[in-house]
Amino acid sequence: MTQIEDLKEIRNLMEKSSRFLSLSGMSGIIAGIAALLGAAYAWWFISNIEMLNYAVNPILILFIDALVIFIIALFAGVYFSWRKAIKQGVPFWGKTSKRLLINFLIPLVTGGIFCLFLIYHGYYLMIIPATLIFYGLALVNASKFTYADTYYFGLSEIILGLLASFFNGYGIWFWGIGFGVLHILYGIVIYFKYDYGVANK
Amino acid sequence: MELPINKFNKAFENRIRLGVMSILMVNDWVDFGTLKEMLDLTDGNLASHIKALEAEQYIEINKRFINKKPNTSYRATFLGRNAFKEHLNVLENIIKQNE
Numbered sequence: 001m002t003q004i005e006d007l008k009e010i011r012n013l014m015e016k017s018s019r020f021l022s023l024s025g026m027s028g029i030i031a032g033i034a035a036l037l038g039a040a041y042a043w044w045f046i047s048n049i050e051m052l053n054y055a056v057n058p059i060l061i062l063f064i065d066a067l068v069i070f071i072i073a074l075f076a077g078v079y080f081s082w083r084k085a086i087k088q089g090v091p092f093w094g095k096t097s098k099r100l101l102i103n104f105l106i107p108l109v110t111g112g113i114f115c116l117f118l119i120y121h122g123y124y125l126m127i128i129p130a131t132l133i134f135y136g137l138a139l140v141n142a143s144k145f146t147y148a149d150t151y152y153f154g155l156s157e158i159i160l161g162l163l164a165s166f167f168n169g170y171g172i173w174f175w176g177i178g179f180g181v182l183h184i185l186y187g188i189v190i191y192f193k194y195d196y197g198v199a200n201k
Numbered sequence: 202m203e204l205p206i207n208k209f210n211k212a213f214e215n216r217i218r219l220g221v222m223s224i225l226m227v228n229d230w231v232d233f234g235t236l237k238e239m240l241d242l243t244d245g246n247l248a249s250h251i252k253a254l255e256a257e258q259y260i261e262i263n264k265r266f267i268n269k270k271p272n273t274s275y276r277a278t279f280l281g282r283n284a285f286k287e288h289l290n291v292l293e294n295i296i297k298q299n300e
Contacts, residue, residue, distance in 0.1 A: 003292045003299075006219060010289070013223040017231070017239055095228075095235065 020096040020146045022088055024080035025195045028187025031073035036180035038069035043172050059119075069179075084195065096145065104142035107134055128171035132161030132178045147194065153186045210288045212257050217242065217250045222259065222285045225277035230263060232274045251275065259284055 085092035111134020139154030164174035259281030263274045
């Protein structure tokens with residue numbers, strides 16, 4: 001029936017023109033694995049901190065640990081999404097990806113600066129909850145400009161962050177679940193829902 | 202009761218016009234090149250359909266220069282948005298009646 005085809009075409013064009021649909025599931029999986037390894041290292045470091053007797057500031061070590069994870073996740077995110085965009089024949093750096101990035105970065109950068117102030121004032125236990133909450137808010141905000149599934153991913157991060165704010169001291173576990181396990185789950189969902197089809201077309 | 206088919210909007214009979222409106226419904230200003238790319242059309246083909254939508258006052262036009270190159274953008278008007286929504290309702294009704 002032509003009316004059904006019309007509606008399908010309308011829906012397709014609306015999605016294609018307003019959402020960035022080249023995010024790759026593989027990026028999420030790799031970011032999640034990197035986060036788990038990073039969290040494992042941080043956990044090992046903290047539990048052996050007296051034995052190790054480092055000359056450098058332990059906060060600096062943890063900061064470098066986090067930075068390495070962030071760079072791996074960022075590169076994986078850009079690389080696999082860029083490849084997917086080529087396969088789909090859509091621009092990687094276009095109107096939709098710019099809009100997605102801006103809406104993602106506003107809560108995220110706010111959260112980043114907020115965390116720096118937490119460090120400055122010495123509220124170390126609130127850093128992990130804050131990173132989870134602001135990351136979740138960034139995902140919810142970005143979800144309007146990419147896969148709708150991102151919305152639930154963001155909500156889960158916010159809930160985890162709130163739990164972590166209450167159960168202070170278990171931060172590393174919440175962090176591992178939020179940035180490790182949830183990323184891997186989200187990556188697998190995206191991979192099978194959207195990437196698998198593209199790869200086999 | 203008036204049959205929905207009677208209200209079928211002639212302006213949207215064409216797939217390309219329907220496509221242009223679909224894109225403009227969910228975006229603010231969209232330029233000619235983006236529309237062309239999204240709908241996979243030639244310049245002339247797209248231009249004629251845009252003219253038709255413009256004649257109905259369903260879209261408005263903004264011409265400007267970016268780096269000395271002319272750039273034309275389009276936006277759905279209030280009238281166009283309502284007409285498109287109405288058209289979607291008609292499509293839905295036809296599908297429901299055929300079920």
